[in-house]
Amino acid sequence: MKEKTDLLQGTLDMLILKALQLGPMHGFGISVLIRQMSKEVLQVEQGSLYPALYRLEEQGWLSSEWGTSENNRKAKFYKLTPAGRKQLVEETSNWERLSTAINLILKTT
Amino acid sequence: MKEKTDLLQGTLDMLILKALQLGPMHGFGISVLIRQMSKEVLQVEQGSLYPALYRLEEQGWLSSEWGTSENNRKAKFYKLTPAGRKQLVEETSNWERLSTAINLILKTT
DNA sequence: TAAAGCTTCCTAGATTCTCTACAGGAGATA
DNA sequence: TATCTCCTGTAGAGAATCTAGGAAGCTTTA
Numbered sequence: 001m002k003e004k005t006d007l008l009q010g011t012l013d014m015l016i017l018k019a020l021q022l023g024p025m026h027g028f029g030i031s032v033l034i035r036q037m038s039k040e041v042l043q044v045e046q047g048s049l050y051p052a053l054y055r056l057e058e059q060g061w062l063s064s065e066w067g068t069s070e071n072n073r074k075a076k077f078y079k080l081t082p083a084g085r086k087q088l089v090e091e092t093s094n095w096e097r098l099s100t101a102i103n104l105i106l107k108t109t
Numbered sequence: 110m111k112e113k114t115d116l117l118q119g120t121l122d123m124l125i126l127k128a129l130q131l132g133p134m135h136g137f138g139i140s141v142l143i144r145q146m147s148k149e150v151l152q153v154e155q156g157s158l159y160p161a162l163y164r165l166e167e168q169g170w171l172s173s174e175w176g177t178s179e180n181n182r183k184a185k186f187y188k189l190t191p192a193g194r195k196q197l198v199e200e201t202s203n204w205e206r207l208s209t210a211i212n213l214i215l216k217t218t
Numbered sequence: 219t220a221a222a223g224c225t226t227c228c229t230a231g232a233t234t235c236t237c238t239a240c241a242g243g244a245g246a247t248a
Numbered sequence: 249t250a251t252c253t254c255c256t257g258t259a260g261a262g263a264a265t266c267t268a269g270g271a272a273g274c275t276t277t278a
Contacts, residue, residue, distance in 0.1 A: 008207055009118030009235075009264055018214055028226050037217050041210035048265050050228060055264090073225055073274065092215060098117055099208050101150035105127055106201060108146050118235055118264075137255050157236050159257055164235095182245060182254055 007042060012052050014095060015042070017061065017080065017088040026067075026075035027053055053078060061087050116151060121161050123204060124151070126170065126189065126197040135176075135184035136162055162187060170196050 007015075019030045019037070030053075031044045056062045061084030069075040080088070116124075128139045128146075140153045165171045170193030178184040189197070 011211055015214055034214065037214045038210035039213065041206060045266060047267065071225065075226060097150060101147035102120055104148065105124055105143065105146045154237060156238065180254065184255060
């Protein structure tokens with residue numbers, strides 16, 4: 001019983017990759033961006049975000065390096081690798097497939 | 110690494126409720142119907158389906174009774190309860206919210 | 219200068235859902 | 249009788265996310 005809506009499982013990776021398509025960014029920035037882009041609907045919890053970033057980096061879809069944020073704080077900047085770009089395309093088209101299929105069912109009378 | 114696409118986690122309950130909106134049905138029938146309605150894209154595994162049916166019945170969204178299928182086999186027929194109908198409406202609108210938000214993000218340039 | 223708050227990173231543990239991989243009965247068909 | 253298909257079910261595992269923390273450094277305010 002909660003107020004806030006959870007993410008749809010399986011979409012977080014795609015959203016992160018998509019955010020990074022706009023340019024390198026640190027974790028905190030990604031979560032803010034996703035919230036803004038979704039008009040406050042999607043809220044990525046930090047306990048979800050950071051493990052996801054590891055996953056993605058381990059799989060070679062992201063690379064990271066330490067730097068300094070706009071606010072003069074230490075921050076780890078992530079960016080898409082070429083493999084990550086490819087993965088984004090794949091996940092996007094899979095999302096289209098699945099959400100289309102679900103909508104097909106929901107529209108049935 | 111698999112060929113077949115998994116479901117989006119969190120949507121199975123909604124799909125089952127939706128299928129039962131068309132009338133009472135047994136488990137096996139539900140899985141066939143979902144496959145057909147989605148044009149063969151969505152495939153509900155039996156190991157996912159039956160536990161889900163229990164979950165839903167336990168929460169009072171479905172009721173069941175044993176009967177005989179069109180093929181003269183013993184089958185458990187499920188149907189929506191009023192609470193289940195309500196739940197379907199809720200899950201559907203939540204799906205709209207989330208998928209809209211995700212599409213918002215994917216369309217960003 | 220002390221306190222408080224925000225930014226940023228991170229981890230542990232639990233939960234929830236779905237999948238794979240089975241098992242088995244019972245009618246239909248040959 | 250053998251085999252096929254329909255239909256129900258269970259066990260165990262794995263993946264993704266959540267809750268609920270902790271910590272450190274900068275910045276603002278008292």
